[in-house]
Amino acid sequence: MRKPISEIKKINKITIPMDAVKLIIEKLSDDLIWDYDEINGELIILKRPESYVDAFMGLGEEMWKKAGGTKYIDEIRKEWDS
Secondary structure: OOOOOOOOOOOOOOOOOOOHHHHHHHHHOOOEEEEEEEEOOEEEEEEOOOOHHHHHHOOOOOHHHHHHHHHHHHHHHHHHHH
16 A cells, blocks of 8 residues: 555545555445444444345344343333233
């Protein structure tokens, strides 16, 4: 890469080195999600999934196991009916 540091100009544009763009496209394709993590102060570039349903399937599974799984959900639902 030529220049690993970029400056944001007054017109709110940034120049990304062509080597970096080529690497991003090679690794992630050209269909991307850009996000900023405010906690860590990092810009995150992700490959856009073909299916968000498939990408998020199983998310939180460990959390529900720790809480008691479907037994926990059934107990909460019973509280709603009370």
